Amino acid sequence: MLLNPVVANLHNTQTDRFHPILFCESPLPGLLPAEKPVRHRSKSHHTQGFATRDEALAECDRMVEQLAGESGGPVRLCLQKDFAWDGADVPAMVVFFVERDGNLEPM
Secondary structure, rough: OOOOEEEEEEEEEOOOOEEEEEEOOOOOOOOOOOOOOOOEEEEEEEOOOOOHHHHHHHHHHHHHHHHHHHOOOOOEEEEEEEEEEEOOOOOOOEEEEEEEEOEEOOO
């Protein structure tokens, strides 16, 4: 089961390709205040990626539909900006998301 999944876009700056990426909530230990940034960890990304950002964003939309159908819960998008990746190693990330004006933003 995915906890509060977020779909975003990863930009490989080395190859100039775009990779949709999935994040799942990974709460910090202990009690959290009601207003908080929420920690998410990357779970997977589209390995081959796409030549254009528009193609990747279309895949992000498809992922949201698929994941919502599988989990039965909401899946959020964070597409205001792409996450930069230099193409080295696996793009494993921990990101804190906060909601502002109805949109998720990375901190």
